[in-house]
Amino acid sequence: MVLDLDACIDRLMKRQLLAEIVVRDVCEKLKEVLLTESNIKHISTPVTVVGDVHGQFYDVLEIFRIGGKCPDTNYLFLGDYVDRGYYSVETISLLACLKLRYPDRITLLRGNHESRAVTQTYGFYTECMRKYGSAEPWRYFTDMFDYLTLSVVIDNVIFCVHGGLSPSIHTLDQIRVIDRFKEIPHDGPMADLVWSDPDKDVESFGISPRGAGYTFGVNVVEKFLYLNDCRHILRAHQLCMEGYQVLFDDLVTTVWSAPNYCYRCGNLAAILEISPAIDRFFNVFSAAPDTERESPARGDNDANNTLEYFL
Numbered sequence: 001m002v003l004d005l006d007a008c009i010d011r012l013m014k015r016q017l018l019a020e021i022v023v024r025d026v027c028e029k030l031k032e033v034l035l036t037e038s039n040i041k042h043i044s045t046p047v048t049v050v051g052d053v054h055g056q057f058y059d060v061l062e063i064f065r066i067g068g069k070c071p072d073t074n075y076l077f078l079g080d081y082v083d084r085g086y087y088s089v090e091t092i093s094l095l096a097c098l099k100l101r102y103p104d105r106i107t108l109l110r111g112n113h114e115s116r117a118v119t120q121t122y123g124f125y126t127e128c129m130r131k132y133g134s135a136e137p138w139r140y141f142t143d144m145f146d147y148l149t150l151s152v153v154i155d156n157v158i159f160c161v162h163g164g165l166s167p168s169i170h171t172l173d174q175i176r177v178i179d180r181f182k183e184i185p186h187d188g189p190m191a192d193l194v195w196s197d198p199d200k201d202v203e204s205f206g207i208s209p210r211g212a213g214y215t216f217g218v219n220v221v222e223k224f225l226y227l228n229d230c231r232h233i234l235r236a237h238q239l240c241m242e243g244y245q246v247l248f249d250d251l252v253t254t255v256w257s258a259p260n261y262c263y264r265c266g267n268l269a270a271i272l273e274i275s276p277a278i279d280r281f282f283n284v285f286s287a288a289p290d291t292e293r294e295s296p297a298r299g300d301n302d303a304n305n306t307l308e309y310f311l
Contacts, residue, residue: 003029005101012094015057015087023093023137027144030100034108034147039175041107041152043076049160049272050077051236051244051255052111055085055123058288059259059269060094066285067271070098071105076152078236078255079111079162079194082141083122084262089131092141110148111162111237112194112212115184146181150193154274157231164235165216165224166192167205172228186212197238198252218248225251234272243270243284253280259287 003025008018018026048067053060067073081095082088099106112118119125119142128138152160153172168189169175178190185191195213199206202217221233233252238245240256247254259269273281 003100005097008097009094009101012090012097013061015090017089017131018093020132020134020137024140026093026096026100027140030096031144031147033100033103034144034149037149039150039178039180040172041149042156043074043107043152043154045155045274045276045278047074047076047154047274049234049255049274050075051257051270052078052080053085053091054080054113054258054261055082055088055091055127056258056261056287057085057087057090057094059257060091062259062285062288063257063271066283067273071102073105075106076154076160077106077108078160078234079109079148080113080236081108081111082124083113083119085123085258086127086263088124088127089137096141096144107152108148109152109160109162110145110150110180110184110194112184114142114145114148114194116142117183146183148180150178150180150190151175153230154234155276155278156229157278158234158274159225159228159230159232160234161193162235163192163194163213163237164196164198164233165214165220166196167214168192170224170227194237198233198235198247198254200247218251221248221251231278239265239267240270241265241267243268244272244282255282259285 081092099108125138166189192213197215199215202215203219206215208214236255238254245254255272257269268284270282270284
């Protein structure tokens, strides 16, 4: 079957589901593209960076309105495309099709929610079952997640990752040799990259309250940046009420792109636009207007019934 990606994208922009066989073909073809990407992908400015979106489909459309359409804008998404929000299927379907259509204009990192274990708890699996009557689309997507790259370096100076640093990783070369083509382990360097968080109250590594990854302090950040000749760490993974947070004297930035998270947190969101001069502009926005979003059908609010580890 010939895959008409433009037709798929047009359909998804209207929040219309792809047929199950099309989901299968998109994921299979996307795996071939992702297989060519290293564990550390090098990209150039200008680039617009997007944090967690968590299935908030109408807010993703708002991001493309604010930041520009793909491929006009070069995008880096930092992971966590699914779970919690009402429209994880539509969100990951759209991003997968855009990546397949414009592979050099959109980069998708793996977040801690791009895993089988987490998506069975926080909504994506249930949503696939409800919308398709089958677990097969969930399997296609989660198999594809195993191919997503782990990190990006922008213009050789900004290290980008979903979560954070690891006591097992001192240099970028140690990331390059990770076998990423598998389910995210419970511990180890791959898990740390997608689960860890910066903490201004520690200097080295600490125990993470999430139960996975570590907290890490300014001393760890300074050493990592020095050893790898980088200036800054850019990551997502943590709810920021103002849409972003800058820590450690401008060494670490967190970007959060899901406004009014879980449709009740009341937070702002942001995307980060980085210029060729490495100037950073935070484009802060609120949730998409109610007039531009449809209310989910009864039963579409599984996100409200899950454990709230993010709090």
